[in-house]
Amino acid sequence: MNSRTQRLAQYTICMGAFLSNLSAGMFNIALVDIAGSFATTISSAQWIVTAYLLVISILLPVMGKLGDKMGRRVIHNAGAFLFMAGSVFCALSPSLNGLIAARGLQGAGAAMYQATNMALIVSAFPTAQRGKALGLIGTFVAAGSMIGPSLGGVLIQWFSWRSNFWMLAVLALGMWICAQRFIPKDEPDGESRLDVPGAIWFAVSLTGLVTAVNMGARWGWGSWQVSLLILLFLAGACGFVGWCLSARWRKEGRRERPFIKLELFRDAGISLGILTTIITYMAAFAAQLALPIFLLGDLGIAPAIAGLIMAGYPLSLIIVSPLSGSLSDRLGTFPLLSAGLFMMTIVLMALSFVSASYPLIVLILLIVLLGGSMGTITPPNNSLVMNRAAQSDLGLISSLLALSRNLGMMFGTAAGGVLLSQYGGADGAVGMRMMFALTTGLVAAVLVAIVLSFRLARHKELSSSS
Secondary structure: OOHHHHHHHHHHHHHHHHHHHHHHHHOOOOHHHHHHHOOOOHHHHOHHHHHHHHHHHHHHHHHHHHHHHHOHHHHHHHHHHHHHHHHHHHHHOOOHHHHHHHHHHHHHHHHHHHHHHHHHHHHHOOHHHHHHHHHHHHHHHHHHHHHHHHHHHHHHHHOOOHHHHHHHHHHHHHHHHHHHHHOOOOOOOOOOOOOHHHHHHHHHHHHHHHHHHHHHHHHOOOOHHHHHHHHHHHHHHHHHHHHHOOHHHHOOOOOOOOOOOHHHHHOHHHHHHHHHHHHHHHHHHHHHHHHHHHHHHOOOOOHHHHHHHHOHHHHHHHHHHHHHHHHHHHHOHHHHHHHHHHHHHHHHHHHOOOOOOOOHHHHHHHHHHHHHHHHHHHHHHHHHHHHHOOHHHHHHHHHHHHHHHHHHHHHHHHHHHHHHHHHOOOOHHHHHHHHHHHHHHHHHHHHHHHHHHHHHHHHHHHHHHO
C-alpha cells in the first residue's frame, strides 16, 4: 500500500470517529423538536440518545471479537453501511418507538466501526508511525463533538430534525464507498468461535450499568429502578467473571477462548491504559458539563459567548492531538503520557478553586489547557495499549478502548450532574469545586500509578540486562 492510499485509508477510518461523535452531539439539541413532532415528553424523547449509547456500549466488545474472527475490514465496512441504513430509517420514522429502534440500528453500525478503527490503523501503519496515526482519531473525535451541536441546531432551524439524519446518511454513504476502496484487507483469525454465553453475561452487566448511569438523574439515584439496575450490573459482572475464569477454558486441546480473556489485564500497560482512558474522559466531560453552567449562571455571560469560550477545549485538542502522536513516536509513550496527566491534574486543581471572582482570561486559559492536556494524553495512551496487544487480540483491545471512552463520558456526565444538583443551592460553584476536587484526585492517582509502573518496568529491564 503506497503512502497516498495509506493516508486515504487513515482518513476514512477516522471519519467513523467523527460521525459517531457528530451523531451523539446533534440530537441533544433536537429533543424538544422531536418530542413536539410525536406529541410526547422530552423524557421519552431522551431515549433516542440513551438507546444509541446503550447499543454501542453493549456491542463494542462483540464487534471487536467478530473483527478478530471475520476480518476487521469486513466488520468496519459493514458498520458504515448499517449506520447509513439506520440513519435513513431514522429520517423516515413515523413514530417515536420506530425512531428509537432505528437509533439502535444506527448504534449497532457505529459499534462495528468504532470497535475496529484503531486495530485497522495499527495493522496499516508501522510502529514508528502509529502514535501520529492514532492521534488523528482524537482530532476527528473532537471535531465531531465540536461541530455536532451547532450543525444540528442550524439544520433544525432551517429544515427539520429529520434533515440531521439525512445528512448523516449521506456522510455514511461516502464513508462506506471510500472504505470499500481504500481500506486494505486483513487476515481474520477464523479458528476461534464467539463465546455467546460470555457475551450475554457481559451484555446483561453493561445494560444495568449504562442504563443506571444514563437514567439515574431522571429517576433518582436512590430510586428502586436504579437500585434494581445496579443489582443487575453486579449480578451480571459476577456471572461474567465466573464464566471467563471457569475451568472449561483450560481443558486440554480446547481452541475456544472466553469472550474477554481476563488475563489480558494482568499486563500493567493494558490495565493502566484502559483506566487512564476512563478517568480522563470522565474528568473532561464532567468539566464540559459544569463550566457552561458556571459561565451562564455565576458569571452571567451570554450563551453565544459562553459557547465560543467552551470551543477552546475541542480546538486545543484538535491542534495538540496529532502533535502529541508524532512526538510519542519519537520520544516514546511515557514522556507525553505523564506530561499530559500532570498538566490535567494542575488544570483540574486550579478549577477546583474557581469562583465568580476568577479572572475570565484565566478561566479561558484553563479550558484551553484542559483540551491540550487531553490531546497530549490520548495518542500515547492508545499507542501504549494497542502496542501491548497480540495481533489476534487487536480488535478486542480496540473495542475495549472505545468502550472505556464511552463509559468515561457517561460517568463524567453523571458525576457532574449529581454534584451540581446536590451541592448547588445558593452557591452554584460549591458543587463544581467538589467535582473538580474529585477528578483532580482521580487523575493524580492515575499519574502516580503510571509513573510507578514505568519505573518498575525500567528497573526490571535494567536488572535483566545486567
